[in-house]
Amino acid sequence: MKLYIHNLEIRVKQSPVVRNRVEFKTMEAKWKSSYLLSDAPLLVTKENEVEIINILKKLIDSKSCIYKKITFIVGDLKLFKGLMADQFKNVPAAGGLVEKHGDLLIIKRHGLWDIPKGKIKKGEEKKVAAVREVEEECGVTVKLGDKIGKTLHLYKMKGKYAFKYTHWYKMKIISEKDMKPQKNEGIEEVCWMSHEQVSQMETYASITGILEKYYTEN
Numbered sequence: 001m002k003l004y005i006h007n008l009e010i011r012v013k014q015s016p017v018v019r020n021r022v023e024f025k026t027m028e029a030k031w032k033s034s035y036l037l038s039d040a041p042l043l044v045t046k047e048n049e050v051e052i053i054n055i056l057k058k059l060i061d062s063k064s065c066i067y068k069k070i071t072f073i074v075g076d077l078k079l080f081k082g083l084m085a086d087q088f089k090n091v092p093a094a095g096g097l098v099e100k101h102g103d104l105l106i107i108k109r110h111g112l113w114d115i116p117k118g119k120i121k122k123g124e125e126k127k128v129a130a131v132r133e134v135e136e137e138c139g140v141t142v143k144l145g146d147k148i149g150k151t152l153h154l155y156k157m158k159g160k161y162a163f164k165y166t167h168w169y170k171m172k173i174i175s176e177k178d179m180k181p182q183k184n185e186g187i188e189e190v191c192w193m194s195h196e197q198v199s200q201m202e203t204y205a206s207i208t209g210i211l212e213k214y215y216t217e218n
Helices: 033-037 049-062 077-087 126-138 195-200 205-217
Strands: 002-005 008-014 025-027 042-044 068-074 089-100 103-109 112-114 117-119 141-157 160-175 187-193
Touching (some): 008 077, 008 205, 049 068, 089 126, 117 126, 126 187, 141 205
Parallel strands (some): 008 068, 089 160
Antiparallel strands (some): 103 187
8 A cells, every 4th residue: 555645655565565676774663753864765564553543644744845765564454444544534536647749737836846636526527527627727628548546645634634545547638728727726837848857846756656657657
């Protein structure tokens, strides 16, 4: 299970787990926030499901800007997911990676580069929501393509903890004659970026993750 908090990429895996090629720094003691200052990705093995939920809340509250990869090992992944569903509000969302001659449609929101997306309305299909949000936020017309994947982003909304499941789709541009940022949604700019420009832009860890998946498949 992969999720994101601020600029942290976090995985929660069922024990036992086989290590991959990433060299982890194993933390067998109790979690400390100072571990974020370590250079290596972290492997946390001695926390139970309840404590990991509490750690995730602390990480949300910390508003850390450190890019980090952390893996928590749990004894019961199903129990962990159940605790998340109980203690975090589910906010379903959808968005799209719109392509034009190899470039991607990128927005700037609250000072950071991002990909157009938004909340799914009650009773609305994910695909419909993805197209609607892209067209509303950017002032364009698009054609829906295949699904790329989804990201799980944890944050705080009006004092309550929430997780946003965003469903991502490939899209093609149909018309950009009325392209402009949706200012009332905090969008400051809409533009096209090449692969090289996208790889260098300052963005969120969750956006980096879905971009990596997109470019790997294309």
